Amino acid sequence: MLNFEYYCPTRIVFGKGSIARLPELIDKSQKVLIVYGGGSIKKNGVYDQVKQALSGYELLEFGGIEPNPKYETCMKAVDLIKKEKVDFLLAVGGGSTLDGTKFIAAAAKYEGFDPYDILTKGAEVKDAMPLGDVITLPATGSEMNYNAVISRLSTNEKLAFASEKVYPRFSIIDPSVTMSLPERQTVNGIVDTFVHTMELYCTYDVDTPLQDEWALGLLKTLILEAPKVLENPEDYNLRANIFWCATCGLNYWISLGAVQDWATHGIGHELTAFYGIDHGQSLAVVLPRLLKNQKAVKQEKLAKLGREVFHIKDKNDSEAADLAIEAIERFFNSIGMKTRLSDYGINPQEAAEKIKARFAERDTKLGERAAIDAQVSYDIVKAC
Amino acid sequence: MLNFEYYCPTRIVFGKGSIARLPELIDKSQKVLIVYGGGSIKKNGVYDQVKQALSGYELLEFGGIEPNPKYETCMKAVDLIKKEKVDFLLAVGGGSTLDGTKFIAAAAKYEGFDPYDILTKGAEVKDAMPLGDVITLPATGSEMNYNAVISRLSTNEKLAFASEKVYPRFSIIDPSVTMSLPERQTVNGIVDTFVHTMELYCTYDVDTPLQDEWALGLLKTLILEAPKVLENPEDYNLRANIFWCATCGLNYWISLGAVQDWATHGIGHELTAFYGIDHGQSLAVVLPRLLKNQKAVKQEKLAKLGREVFHIKDKNDSEAADLAIEAIERFFNSIGMKTRLSDYGINPQEAAEKIKARFAERDTKLGERAAIDAQVSYDIVKAC
Numbered sequence: 080m081l082n083f084e085y086y087c088p089t090r091i092v093f094g095k096g097s098i099a100r101l102p103e104l105i106d107k108s109q110k111v112l113i114v115y116g117g118g119s120i121k122k123n124g125v126y127d128q129v130k131q132a133l134s135g136y137e138l139l140e141f142g143g144i145e146p147n148p149k150y151e152t153c154m155k156a157v158d159l160i161k162k163e164k165v166d167f168l169l170a171v172g173g174g175s176t177l178d179g180t181k182f183i184a185a186a187a188k189y190e191g192f193d194p195y196d197i198l199t200k201g202a203e204v205k206d207a208m209p210l211g212d213v214i215t216l217p218a219t220g221s222e223m224n225y226n227a228v229i230s231r232l233s234t235n236e237k238l239a240f241a242s243e244k245v246y247p248r249f250s251i252i253d254p255s256v257t258m259s260l261p262e263r264q265t266v267n268g269i270v271d272t273f274v275h276t277m278e279l280y281c282t283y284d285v286d287t288p289l290q291d292e293w294a295l296g297l298l299k300t301l302i303l304e305a306p307k308v309l310e311n312p313e314d315y316n317l318r319a320n321i322f323w324c325a326t327c328g329l330n331y332w333i334s335l336g337a338v339q340d341w342a343t344h345g346i347g348h349e350l351t352a353f354y355g356i357d358h359g360q361s362l363a364v365v366l367p368r369l370l371k372n373q374k375a376v377k378q379e380k381l382a383k384l385g386r387e388v389f390h391i392k393d394k395n396d397s398e399a400a401d402l403a404i405e406a407i408e409r410f411f412n413s414i415g416m417k418t419r420l421s422d423y424g425i426n427p428q429e430a431a432e433k434i435k436a437r438f439a440e441r442d443t444k445l446g447e448r449a450a451i452d453a454q455v456s457y458d459i460v461k462a463c
Numbered sequence: 464m465l466n467f468e469y470y471c472p473t474r475i476v477f478g479k480g481s482i483a484r485l486p487e488l489i490d491k492s493q494k495v496l497i498v499y500g501g502g503s504i505k506k507n508g509v510y511d512q513v514k515q516a517l518s519g520y521e522l523l524e525f526g527g528i529e530p531n532p533k534y535e536t537c538m539k540a541v542d543l544i545k546k547e548k549v550d551f552l553l554a555v556g557g558g559s560t561l562d563g564t565k566f567i568a569a570a571a572k573y574e575g576f577d578p579y580d581i582l583t584k585g586a587e588v589k590d591a592m593p594l595g596d597v598i599t600l601p602a603t604g605s606e607m608n609y610n611a612v613i614s615r616l617s618t619n620e621k622l623a624f625a626s627e628k629v630y631p632r633f634s635i636i637d638p639s640v641t642m643s644l645p646e647r648q649t650v651n652g653i654v655d656t657f658v659h660t661m662e663l664y665c666t667y668d669v670d671t672p673l674q675d676e677w678a679l680g681l682l683k684t685l686i687l688e689a690p691k692v693l694e695n696p697e698d699y700n701l702r703a704n705i706f707w708c709a710t711c712g713l714n715y716w717i718s719l720g721a722v723q724d725w726a727t728h729g730i731g732h733e734l735t736a737f738y739g740i741d742h743g744q745s746l747a748v749v750l751p752r753l754l755k756n757q758k759a760v761k762q763e764k765l766a767k768l769g770r771e772v773f774h775i776k777d778k779n780d781s782e783a784a785d786l787a788i789e790a791i792e793r794f795f796n797s798i799g800m801k802t803r804l805s806d807y808g809i810n811p812q813e814a815a816e817k818i819k820a821r822f823a824e825r826d827t828k829l830g831e832r833a834a835i836d837a838q839v840s841y842d843i844v845k846a847c
Contacts, residue, residue: 080703082478093720094466286700289684289708296676303672316670319464323720324673332716336477336707
């Protein structure tokens with residue numbers, strides 16, 4: 080096991096009716112900015128629940144955070160915060176809204192010249208505004224980590240940052256609010272969670288049997304619950320299990336002391352930046368091809384996954400790994416997720432060339448051994 | 464899944480050489496009281512590592528916290544803290560030292576008449592001194608929770624309290640320091656971890672498939688690693704895996720939203736209070752008999768455990784549950800843990816009567832359905 084440090088001070092308030100507990104979590108003296116996205120929270124009743132819970136608070140609102148939240152939009156919120164002297168940020172929505180709010184929290188307190196440096200130059204986040212969230216989409220795990228991914232319109236870039244300062248003070252997770260999600264979003268979230276788990280598990284072995292058990296247990300649970308939740312979208316327990324899987328897929332509990340990959344996300348982010356396909360779609364397209372390309376170095380963990388999750392028997396490691404990759408793609412397809420670029424009207428050759436050019440320009444090297452460079456990425460995307 | 468709240472702001476610093484990171488974790492302005500136990504830390508080099516890391520700090524020491532820390536001893540530390548105006552408590556040792564330090568932290572700030580009320584009357588812990596720890600024994604999980612168990616000599620009682628105020632600010636876990644542990648302590652810790660997992664898993668099903676996978680994954684890992692670590696006590700990775708299992712056995716990650724039991728601990732604590740046997744020994748004696756006694760209501764989870772952990776095949780739930788209980792006891796025996804009261808020179812009949820009398824007097828009702836009263840406890844202990 081590798082040395083590790085783990086710290087997460089976010090209070091998770093999970094369950095039916097938990098939005099009503101907001102007044103326990105935000106001091107009444109605080110001037111609160113509610114940050115949200117495209118307005119789905121006004122249709123599904125979450126906005127009303129939040130407003131009711133916070134009646135008597137001094138509230139402001141900032142809507143319009145995009146899926147793949149834009150730097151430009153976030154900076155408008157920062158202006159509002161400075162003008163109105165906001166004390167506390169409450170993100171209400173999915174991972175994009177929360178990621179945007181994390182960046183807003185850091186940018187509002189940034190003392191350097193340009194907060195964009197946090198994303199491009201790794202400028203230190205020395206302070207951030209306090210934030211909490213009502214998370215409404217099981218997918219990104221942003222509710223229990225300190226990461227955020229932000230896009231910039233003007234440069235077609237999708238960039239990440241991480242800082243302990245932007246941990247949510249609390250995350251309210253009421254799985255009931257996901258019952259009305261469009262199926263496409265439910266499926267995207269399941270695939271996102273599946274791929275987070277793969278990024279954290281499917282690397283090389285550093286002798287972490289407990290973490291491996293937990294990662295594989297998470298995959299098994301997703302495979303068990305996913306078809307059921309698509310069949311019964313209003314079943315509370317299924318929604319609760321899917322949400323808790325999503326949170327645990329990226330709170331790092333399954334990988335402390337283990338090795339992480341993140342190449343599928345690295346390539347997927349580019350597909351989203353260039354072609355606007357959903358994050359979950361981009362991952363579903365890349366993962367099988369990346370695993371195939373990297374089979375030689377991932378074979379041991381892939382074979383273990385194949386045996387424990389997909390019950391593959393009587394095969395050697397190489398065969399079990401191949402079958403595991405096929406089974407993963409079949410699982411994605413079985414829940415209605417398409418796994419080929421052509422399914423989204425994208426020419427693989429063209430996409431491969433674009434990504435190769437960008438990675439070459441930036442000297443990008445992805446993956447647990449930094450082995451996935453521009454040329455390898457080209458090979459992977461061309462096969463998508 | 465049940466509603467739940469989860470919050471743990473403890474920073475875990477895990478790995479080789481992590482004691483040297485103490486200066487990053489305690490501000491140099493703090494007057495630090497090092498709290499320890501019987502002095503084993505002076506033999507295994509941990510004391511020297513701590514002193515070296517904190518050279519230049521204003522340090523005081525308080526040794527002599529007992530296994531099953533005594534209220535009377537803790538209160539002596541409180542006197543010292545008040546006299547010397549200590550700012551920060553650093554527990555260095557096992558779970559008992561840390562539990563004692565948690566109580567000291569709360570008692571030193573207690574404003575009521577008698578801090579013993581925290582233990583007996585559930586008096587609210589409104590404030591506590593900041594504390595951190597260098598944990599040297601994989602067993603109690605105290606390094607990542609807010610619980611503590613304290614004993615009182617004068618009344619032969621063993622009592623628990625819990626408060627978010629006594630969460631360690633940090634816990635340093637260097638598995639290297641456990642290589643020199645006596646085998647008995649290693650085994651006690653493995654059994655303690657196993658039983659924590661059982662208390663959190665083996666109740667009734669509220670549809671928590673991920674949590675169940677993780678609990679069973681933890682048991683599998685213990686069963687995999689335990690014989691190896693006894694064979695190779697100086698293997699770092701084995702020590703690391705056992706320690707991380709112990710921490711995860713009681714940080715509640717495996718049971719959020721699930722139902723908890725704690726009857727084995729409730730009865731075991733009495734055996735320790737009356738007869739002075741080790742905590743791990745008391746649990747190993749009680750668990751198999753308690754599971755047998757409660758088989759009717761635990762059968763479903765026991766059968767699942769039997770199939771997934773002990774590979775029991777082609778049996779109905781009742782048979783699989785019986786075989787699982789036998790397999791657990793066999794596992795304890797296989798690592799050198801004796802599982803009968805007579806092995807410790809205790810008369811089961813006498814023990815059963817003592818515990819029955821005490822539980823009747825206190826109207827104790829243990830277990831996930833509060834079904835284990837004085838008479839049921841008598842039946843269980845008599846069968847031990």
